Amino acid sequence: MAKDLLILGLESSCDETAAAVVARAADSSGRILSNVIRTQFDEHAAYGGVVPEIAARAHVEVIDGIVASAMAEAGVDFADLDAVAATAGPGLIGGVIVGLMTAKAIALVHGIPVVAVNHLEGHALTARLTDGLDFPYLLLLVSGGHSQFVAVKGFGDYERLGTTIDDALGEAFDKTAKLLGLPSPGGPHVERLAASGRADRFELPRPMLGKGSLDFSFSGLKTAVRHAAEHIAPLTETDVADLAASFQAAVTDVVAAKAAIALDHFKQTTSVLSPTLVVAGGVAANKAIAAALHQATASRGARLIVPPLNLCTDNGAMIAWAAAERIAAGRLADTTIGDRSAPARARWPLDDRVAPKIGSGRLGAKA
């Protein structure tokens, strides 16, 4: 019987320092042996967003301890590992370097390969770890740095069908929260207040709908919220709740309508009659959006998979798993240490056949 692949994965491309040990069996099933995540909420709280230099320093301070915890929790020795993997981009370059150099040091000391993983590939393949999903499927990645539809056709075969041309969806939530005077990161606060607000009080645009495009644009919507808020300032608690509800309703409409278009496109181009839509990224936590996506998928005879939230947001398990999939696909040589094609990269689009847009793999973007 073939031995399981055992991989340590590191993630440090934004404000999470994470390490995990994942096993992949010969039948392609995966098991998470440990998954340690430390979020830098406190470090950035005073600044209303992630400060790259502070993030990098915070990763340096804790990454050794996070790795030690992940190894201890998994109950494995470095000598047991088949490889060590790290996010090599896209992301905040200082943080990416911290994780990648840590992985390289571990690899050199223990004589194992290091695998440079595209962070987006980690998100894209997570549902194969959590749900044993077969290729092909459709991915909607909605995080603080990315909003894209990707057709995941096979390992290494990713077609970006649409992306944001300005702000990412999580970023739009965060900026809207900021202008409503809510704490950072704002997404969960907007959702909480939206629950008690009137979604029909403010007429907000549904950007990029109606053209059949799978691209998103959220910056105009954020400006519309600002204008509405300025118009009625000073804001009462009810005003804030109504603005939050109106904003959330607008983005929910856009995301659900585009998911339906994306599924139609996916069905036509792959001949898969009952496709699966996987949602990843922090915004997947939003219950209104998840409910609308359930409806949109059901209306298209499709299945929706929302992996557990701690695997939807940034984590080391998805990086370890992407590396395991790479090794299983016989593609390890593409990224191992010494290969100059795998440096730390601030930008690294998953699909390099499409033209980059501002919102995709953009410098300093959270992924």
Ligand code: KG4
């Ligand atoms: O994937 P993630 O944890 O980090 C990266 O962007 O890499 O996503 C964080 C984003 C933030 O913009 C946050 O405000 C948003 O996800 N978010 C939410 C919710 N929870 C987190 N947005 C809307 N509703 C939520 N419940």
Ligand code: ZN
């Ligand atoms: Zn991410």
